[in-house]
Amino acid sequence: MMQSSPLNARRVVIWIGRLVLGGIFIYAGFSKLLMPNTHLWPMFVLKFSISMNISSFAQQVESYKMISPEASQVVAHTLPFVEIALGLLVLIGWRLRIWATAITVILVGFLAVVTRAYLLHMDINCGCFGTPEKLTGLTVVRDGVFTALALLMTVFAFIEARQPHPWSVPEKANIGSSRESVS
Amino acid sequence: MTKTVWEDRVNRRRFLAGSFVTGFVGAFLALFAHATPQSPAALPDVDPHKAFGSKNAPVAMEVFSDFQCPACKTLFTTTNRRLMDDYVTSGKVYLIHRDFPLPMHAYSRIAARYARAAAQLGKVEPVEQALFQNQEKWEQNGDVDGTVAAVLSPAEMTKVRALVKGGTLEPLIDKDYVLGQTYSVNQTPTTVFHCKGQTYPYSGLMPYDVLKQFLDQLLSQK
Numbered sequence: 406m407m408q409s410s411p412l413n414a415r416r417v418v419i420w421i422g423r424l425v426l427g428g429i430f431i432y433a434g435f436s437k438l439l440m441p442n443t444h445l446w447p448m449f450v451l452k453f454s455i456s457m458n459i460s461s462f463a464q465q466v467e468s469y470k471m472i473s474p475e476a477s478q479v480v481a482h483t484l485p486f487v488e489i490a491l492g493l494l495v496l497i498g499w500r501l502r503i504w505a506t507a508i509t510v511i512l513v514g515f516l517a518v519v520t521r522a523y524l525l526h527m528d529i530n531c532g533c534f535g536t537p538e539k540l541t542g543l544t545v546v547r548d549g550v551f552t553a554l555a556l557l558m559t560v561f562a563f564i565e566a567r568q569p570h571p572w573s574v575p576e577k578a579n580i581g582s583s584r585e586s587v588s
Numbered sequence: 589m590t591k592t593v594w595e596d597r598v599n600r601r602r603f604l605a606g607s608f609v610t611g612f613v614g615a616f617l618a619l620f621a622h623a624t625p626q627s628p629a630a631l632p633d634v635d636p637h638k639a640f641g642s643k644n645a646p647v648a649m650e651v652f653s654d655f656q657c658p659a660c661k662t663l664f665t666t667t668n669r670r671l672m673d674d675y676v677t678s679g680k681v682y683l684i685h686r687d688f689p690l691p692m693h694a695y696s697r698i699a700a701r702y703a704r705a706a707a708q709l710g711k712v713e714p715v716e717q718a719l720f721q722n723q724e725k726w727e728q729n730g731d732v733d734g735t736v737a738a739v740l741s742p743a744e745m746t747k748v749r750a751l752v753k754g755g756t757l758e759p760l761i762d763k764d765y766v767l768g769q770t771y772s773v774n775q776t777p778t779t780v781f782h783c784k785g786q787t788y789p790y791s792g793l794m795p796y797d798v799l800k801q802f803l804d805q806l807l808s809q810k
Binding site: 442444449452453457458460493498499537 | 793
């Protein structure tokens with residue numbers, strides 16, 4: 406009979422990280438594309454909604470005054486899709502170490518940018534999700550918590566990858582040992 | 589046996605992946621499916637001094653803006669002129685400027701009063717242009733009067749000041765604000781499109797090329 410995977414603290418943290426961060430990244434990407442303008446039909450109205458939302462997001466990126474307007478457009482047109490893809494990949498758990506590392510790097514970047522804006526007392530919207538949200542100390546704390554969770558998830562994923570897994574033990578050895586015990 | 593264990597893991601992951609994708613698509617449809625065009629409504633309380641183009645145009649655009657809002661400035665300086673030239677003067681779009689002074693902007697309501705007063709003298713365009721182009725200056729020191737005076741003659745400025753002090757403009761601004769709240773306006777600029785009985789409120793800044801595509805599609809509807 407197959408053993409279940411052992412439940413330890415590291416695996417619990419990995420699961421929590423996958424669920425929480427995966428879900429948040431997917432929501433962040435979707436909300437940037439579809440909020441606050443959520444007209445879905447007909448198709449040209451949906452396209453206009455998404456264009457408007459991306460345009461608003463580009464404006465929020467530009468308000469941080471860290472990159473050029475052209476670079477802000479590139480970020481606005483790519484980041485939502487990257488967030489959705491990373492969120493799905495982390496939730497599924499395929500090649501977890503790679504995508505967990507990517508999420509951690511992105512969150513560290515977000516934390517740095519948001520902290521800088523907060524320390525400079527910039528009166529801007531966070532741009533974290535689709536709806537307008539003032540950048541406050543709470544935003545920095547929230548991003549810090551997510552970054553810490555991502556870091557733990559990534560480190561533990563690497564540690565767990567080095568541990569021998571019960572499923573990797575061939576069943577022949579188990580059958581042999583059970584025959585010995587019967588005899 | 590090892591292969592069976594591995595296949596079991598792959599099948600479990602495929603099942604999980606499929607479940608998540610289905611779940612999120614379902615959640616997406618449930619969450620956003622209600623967002624359909626709103627029921628048609630006649631355009632109320634249109635100030636003729638702040639409306640441009642033909643009332644019988646197939647598309648009406650109500651633009652809720654705040655003179656102290658940077659995005660509204662960008663919209664005005666990059667989109668408004670081209671919109672006027674390409675769609676309003678040709679009778680395709682009926683453009684209405686609505687005031688929506690946000691509470692966090694200390695001088696936006698004062699600026700709205702001056703713009704309204706200038707509109708009644710037929711000078712809305714130069715005054716709006718002056719207010720938006722000099723936004724960074726007057727939002728620091730509150731000198732809306734000086735900004736407007738720079739583009740009007742002394743006689744016009746006297747009439748504008750009288751209208752601002754007269755108190756008749758405040759109810760007009762309040763009407764626009766209340767109308768914006770019925771459209772759930774919570775940021776500026778917000779543009780409400782009306783076409784063939786459908787209403788589409790849109791929040792945020794519109795690049796002109798995107799707006800052009802949308803207007804062309806609206807106008808091509810039968």
